Amino acid sequence: MKIVFIGTPDFSVPSLKKMIEKFDVRAVITQPDRASGRGNKITISPIKEIGLLYKIPIYQPEKIRKDFEIINKLREIEPDFIIVVAYGQILPKEILNISKYGCINLHASLLPKYRGSSPINWVLINGEKETGSSTIIMDTGIDTGDILLKKRVAISESMSAGELYNILKENGAELLQETIDGVVTGNVCRVNQDTEGSSYVPLLSKQMAKINWNDSSININNLIRGLSSWPYKNMNSWPTAHTNYKENIIKIYKARALDVTTTKPPGYVIDTSNEGITVATNEGILNIEVLQLPGGKPLEVKAFLKGNIIEKGIILI
Incomplete structure (x- = not known):
């Protein structure tokens, strides 16, 4: 042939x-x-x-x-x-x-x-x-x-x-x-x-990668998964799901939707530990497990928290 x-x-x-x-x-x-x-x-x-x-x-x-x-x-x-x-x-x-x-x-x-x-x-x-x-x-x-x-x-x-x-x-x-x-x-x-x-998919864009904390934890986690190359590093053309923490943009590569209710407002940082950074959403809680600050590299939360602080009570936007 x-x-x-x-x-x-x-x-x-x-x-x-x-x-x-x-x-x-x-x-x-x-x-x-x-x-x-x-x-x-x-x-x-x-x-x-x-x-x-x-x-x-x-x-x-x-x-x-x-x-x-x-x-x-x-x-x-x-x-x-x-x-x-x-x-x-x-x-x-x-x-x-x-x-x-x-x-x-x-x-x-x-x-x-x-x-x-x-x-x-x-x-x-x-x-x-x-x-x-x-x-x-x-x-x-x-x-x-x-x-x-x-x-x-x-x-x-x-x-x-x-x-x-x-x-x-x-x-x-x-x-x-x-x-x-x-x-x-x-x-x-x-x-x-x-x-x-039949269906056609739209092009990926940086705008769609911004996390809306008023969405459900399941939908937010699906967005993170859909834009994440983790644990591989050869797909840098994709936008990565991200949020704003104070003056910094935090990229999120891996998370998990928790079927837990909370009275905290969407985007509220509930807790930080080696198991994850828990954030309130409009429906459920998101547990962030791999993230990246500007100028750094993607890190699992345990390694990330050794050199960085995410304050409890901060609202991510």
Whole structure:
């Protein structure tokens, strides 16, 4: 099987490695190198790193829809499959029609629910108990193509977006291989997406990450989980749930909703201990377990309280 792989972030890496292991990857397409971080140092995408490691030809169009050299190159390769995982650009119809079996996209949700660019975060923010991965035959819509296969994943009450991200990127790689094998043998059939049950997720923003203590402890904890990379540190593009303590912004990476009532006003710091910082909400109490002050690093509360003080009775806003 001749494969062209299109992707960009760390999430795509296990899928590319699986394609290299099982098939003949003839080309990699990824986003152009970008300046980032302190000093605007030029960085390459994780997918480019893998392509270079395996000496696979790499193409980095600024706008793939208008890059006719790339389109002609793909036609020369005559791929059996074009595989797309978290690329970051919309593919034109000319590319969708090039490969023998079509363009297959891996999406990190159980389609048709949670179409869009940040499904991993939103399933947690919305308190879902289950999610998964889907493979689809791409069309000109956004995550609207016919479904090929799905793989389900249970969501625990304590799971963070970072944990779910790492589960889905590995499961997704396996699902892609199963999909390709099934399409070639005829054991996988296309199923139209049900538009009635479809939904799109909004983009993540810094504004949505501000904690509203007038919400319930369950909803606040879901927001924290949905925006937290904890215990991983390779997803810094996500906004982190945060609140204001005096003049400082405190980022919260891990917490737990307590089914306990209180007469204290929302945002009131009830207690601080090595087990957590308990804060009143409009419904229930939130126990903060991992947090970060400006200029510091995320710390579990026991380590945090050794060098910092959170005063009881303060109202977080």
